[in-house]
Amino acid sequence: SHYRLSDSTRTGHSSFSPRTHACAELRPKDVGEEVTLCGWVQYRRHDLFVILRDFSGLVQLLIPQDESLVHLKSSLCGLPLESVVKVTGEVIHRPPGQENKAMATGAIEVSVRSLEVLNECKQLPFEIKDCVKKSESLRMQYRYLDLRSPQMQSNLRLRSQLVMKMREYLCNIHGFIDVETPTLFKRTPGGAREFLVPSREPGRFYSLPQSPQQFKQLLMVAGLDRYFQVARCYRDEGSKPDRQPEFTQVDIEMSFVDQMGIQTLVEGLIQHCWPEKMGPVSLPFPSLTYAEAMREYGVDKPDTRFGMKLVDVTEALYGTEVGFLRDAVTHPEGCVQAICVPGGAKHLQNKDLEFIRQTAKTHFNQELSLVVLKADGSWKSPLSKHLPDSVKQQLLQKTHAEAGDLLLLAAGAAERVRPLLGKVRLQCAELLEAQGVAVRDPSAFHFLWVVDFPLFLPREEDPEQLESAHHPFTAPHPDDTHLLYSQPDKVRSQHYDLVLNGSEIGGGSIRIHRASMQQYVLENVLKEDASLLSHLMEALDSGAPPHGGIALGLDRLVAIMVGAPSIRDVIAFPKSFRGHDLMSGAPDFASEAELRPYHISVNLPAEDRGVRGN
């Protein structure tokens, strides 16, 4: 039962290895076999048992108690936890009554006959099993210990398997080519969030791109037909929560395809890579237009695992005398929107309600009216005495609100009121869940397409000017193309977002493939200097096929799948909140000699100069 490491016919997890099995593979069918295992000493019980761990899980070793093997016993009992050993022994049944049903290998144990200590563990900053309870920074500093936890092992393994399945689908089933595109590239005009990389030519810099957008389009112009890449992308955002300076997207582009084609491809991709144990994915994914999503959920990435949709109650309030409501219903663009939080009156505390009210104030500078529907059906609300019963009845009817529910009302312009209620809707779900109310099924995965986005939006700094809602290469919706030249603000795009449980996990579009239209968009609509993209315009004029694609955010997708609170839990070596690698101490100071070849020098802020003496 001992293998040569160079046995080329063996496959599986133990090929090329002295072990015969992975620890967690052993079962009663292996009883009687002599096995060799390699792993870490997880813990020890009463000098009788050692629990051995490897990537696959745990197995119990029986420490021999007979006199002839006393050296073996003393070695095993003297080993510090987390030491690395190779053991050989016989698989035996556990004595009746001593089986551990919670353990995959709990019916057997390995009676140790020989031991080789491969590396003794000398020091640990903390006990491995408590690792997850440690501070985030300690976990990051000793990431190689943190990664020994079953959860992190399983996250990284699932990620690897998921990507492998995606590749099989794209490459083997649908004829895509995996093409690597450069990460040392030219700065995008206005690309404020791109890292710079100094070159050895004075004053010249590469830039780390935020996505392979230009390259994927050029590959279509090149006739590659179907491209994909699991692409490393970069974004310098300082410290936004749960963002990483480098992240991974599954980047896809096809020629001769329309929006439905890309969406169907992606649905098939998700279905193909979805782990069986996580239940089936049913196709096609539901779809909402941007307008519908905003109207019903107040957000363009709705969490459709629960209701509490926005309800327009403007009509019910046409005759109202309440000042702020009347202002809203009489204003041409005003409205009153409501959501009903089922059980909200019953389960939410006063401080929860205050928190919701504060959100409206601080994030949206808006008033939110709360109606607590008491158990007896009576209204607890400042509005109560100002609304006639008939109006109250209408409100209850339209929102399907009942005794014990909470009703939230906001009045004003739709584009202000809806995002407010969209945010509050999510907060209510969280607050209810914190009270133990089941709002969203944690094992449910709700995919959703959001389509028909506007192609352009008013610029924040100058609302008379338009900017691209996504990027300037997005094609207009075929039904709206004629509007591009007359009312560009009315044009819908062929952009689509893929949303999972309320998070955007992908976005893409059909691209403009004619240079004349691209030029018109850049110069006439966006008022940008098209010459900065002259190589792309030339490319479109040299026989560009119709094309489109999508990019899926792999880190986010995997994080949602494994239920991780942060994408840091599905990345082997993530950066901290402030963009630091806490293990190695990156980023770090560079000496003048190291900067010299790049013709740059550091301008330290005044207060730092004394300290660093540069």
Place this chain on the structure above:
Amino acid sequence: SHYRLSDSTRTGHSSFSPRTHACAELRPKDVGEEVTLCGWVQYRRHDLFVILRDFSGLVQLLIPQDESLVHLKSSLCGLPLESVVKVTGEVIHRPPGQENKAMATGAIEVSVRSLEVLNECKQLPFEIKDCVKKSESLRMQYRYLDLRSPQMQSNLRLRSQLVMKMREYLCNIHGFIDVETPTLFKRTPGGAREFLVPSREPGRFYSLPQSPQQFKQLLMVAGLDRYFQVARCYRDEGSKPDRQPEFTQVDIEMSFVDQMGIQTLVEGLIQHCWPEKMGPVSLPFPSLTYAEAMREYGVDKPDTRFGMKLVDVTEALYGTEVGFLRDAVTHPEGCVQAICVPGGAKHLQNKDLEFIRQTAKTHFNQELSLVVLKADGSWKSPLSKHLPDSVKQQLLQKTHAEAGDLLLLAAGAAERVRPLLGKVRLQCAELLEAQGVAVRDPSAFHFLWVVDFPLFLPREEDPEQLESAHHPFTAPHPDDTHLLYSQPDKVRSQHYDLVLNGSEIGGGSIRIHRASMQQYVLENVLKEDASLLSHLMEALDSGAPPHGGIALGLDRLVAIMVGAPSIRDVIAFPKSFRGHDLMSGAPDFASEAELRPYHISVNLPAEDRGVRGN
């Protein structure tokens, strides 16, 4: 025969597409079928035929000549070459005698019934078919046109398929996990060839790593067991020939493995991914020790597709009176080495011989003695009259030289003479091939392991000091471990190189897994500051398993496989010789405003200041 783009049950190259077939798929069995094709107008013949091209290849379209379809004819005849069209038509047999056996679709043609012009080609900087003859810089500037060539299409497709097969082998057959490691990392001490990336923290820089070496070892400490990654790596080398600032390596690391285990894994990997049409790969690969390679080929990456091995002829010259030979044979470390170039006398010109002599002089500052063995067996050489016939006979015997061959002799210290003859050996092969002599089979692939490298080498700047032959994490050969503490210069390593046709395509090693040995190597042998790697030492002390791995140079491997003269031919968007992207103009100047967030400024050399006015 028309598909909805959203038909999720279709697979293959035409799923999600309006086309029914790829152009080059059509065969006589399809005759009578109505097909829809999408592609580029490659060329037109006599207003009778259009040759349509897509990623798969070419097909001939028959332009309808009947009066009723005159608009279709005029459209097809008026289209500029490289325009993009969708055509529908019937597959018909070509008339007898008009088949084209050189074309995969040469037995059929498509009688066009309808046409949609998807994009008209407006301008081309050159004709596509002549692209390869254009200057390298024009090819790079219009890379999207260059990539339309069948050769580039095939190179990128082969690369994608090769990597896919490697992933299947590693992931699906041998239980490896694909883990992405960061590229924004800490500067390696002394890592002079690492690009810097300024962070928003004054004076602090990330560094783009040359390989994931530290991460892969830490993943083994983390118990991931088997890691691989198709990893983007970075190296700032200015302008070395055929190097790219970013390149790709297939990076592999395993726990509980020895050198034979890794070598067998890699042999299986190559065999698994090897394209069938390129013939079988036979295993195991032959192996040479470093000492053998240097002795027989004068180089540590021998091209074993041909002979002309180095022969030690010192003994034959013991009694010689020729000054420089006598000096060599009497010096304790001296020797005389020879190679026989079969047919060299017959095929090589005087200028070739002069070129070889010059190489020895300029590159090695050494004299090379040439013996031209004329057709009648007589010697043409300055040495001829100084060597007795018996010595000549011995030389011929030892080198197996015959009439018509060329004999090359070099005398001196072995470590100087061997590299000289190693280089000259390759030059002779090239010179003979330039004369039409078959020396190396261009379709042959000779894999070779080179093993038992020295662990340390004398530092170039201070030969009393040692430096790592590869890197400081390489483990000593198990037979030599005891010498580490007494004669480190004598220690062989557990490093191995994989060589293909004389190019190094991979290298790896078993790593040191004990902190005490790692510390000893860093501090006592290499005299380096071990504290800079304190996180690695801590990791080794916290239960590091024995581990080892390898990195394969993907660009080089694919280039050799497809017979490309440069790795630029197997990379979609390579940088030019000087590290420029000629399409976009990267690297480019950055404004002061763009540099400000990174607290850096540019120091222009004096002569540039006036011009840029910075």
